[in-house]
């Protein structure tokens with residue numbers, strides 16, 4: 594079969610074909626180790642008789658040599674299939690380049706498989722779960738948000754944001770955001786979902802490793818609505834207040850609710866979020882305790898360093914009110930001592946910020962400890978310069 598051609602035999606391939614067989618590019622083409630982030634891969638979903646999942650081809654396409662990206666889908670498909678066949682056949686891969694390439698392929702396969710599995714998981718929920726309030730699933734701003742918040746974001750200036758917000762310590766913004774009726778509907782929708790999970794014994798994934806209770810809203814149909822909330826309302830604010838952590842390029846989110854109370858999660862340890870910007874809104878209902886405590890923004894390297902006194906903030910939740918902060922702002926939640934408390938969390942992420950961070954060697958402008966170290970280095974260097982200057986003046990005048 595023509596497709597069985599090994600990579601090495603590609604040297605002899607021509608760049609055109611007369612018999613309908615696809616011609617493969619020369620062997621000098623190599624997969625790249627870093628995927629192209631701008632390239633929009635073709636879809637391979639219609640190719641049914643694949644040994645590999647169609648999604649794998651779309652993912653692997655980003656690793657193709659740049660010159661190949663504009664080639665026809667058939668050429669790219671056969672080239673990739675060829676590589677995959679070769680690597681799934683070969684037992685021994687001793688050459689270093691091959692090992693690296695194999696790692697790239699494995700990682701790509703794993704991520705494609707997990708994306709595919711999650712897609713199927715969501716599909717299973719959405720096709721079986723009957724929502725209680727259909728209107729929750731579209732983002733109708735006046736029903737979701739309080740008028741002052743909508744106006745401030747529409748005006749879209751730092752002054753308009755500040756007019757409705759408090760900033761109790763730098764980088765923490767609190768404001769009234771959600772309509773009471775919306776909070777109530779979302780609470781009952783979550784209850785309805787939990788009931789369905791219980792009755793059908795459907796095994797759901799919890800929002801994160803720290804919360805045993807709560808639900809991922811994106812998994813039962815609210816993804817589009819929350820995406821709109823992020824794009825139209827959270828990003829404009831983040832662009833102004835958190836530009837250095839990708840606030841203006843937020844492009845994906847993880848949306849969920851967490852439930853606290855005596856028969857739920859009680860408290861939440863000290864941590865940072867897997868987000869660039871976090872929106873945390875209290876939905877209700879009756880509770881005492883459960884304060885959020887904040888302890889300064891830190892990068893990965895400095896996440897366990899000491900807190901300065903000016904970084905300490907304790908915040909008490911008010912239903913309908915939001916807290917907006919950087920994901921790297923260290924925080925935790927104290928015990929909810931009575932009643933029950935449900936909060937909506939939207940972890941907003943920026944793929945651009947995450948990509949750039951990989952190449953960043955210097956310290957972070959947004960980490961308080963990095964800044965303190967930088968200042969210390971500057972002080973030492975100024976002191977040294979001063980010393981040197983004094984010595985020179987001393988020498989010339991003697």
Ligand SMILES: [Zn+2]
Nearest residue numbers: 892895960963
């Ligand atoms: Zn740092």
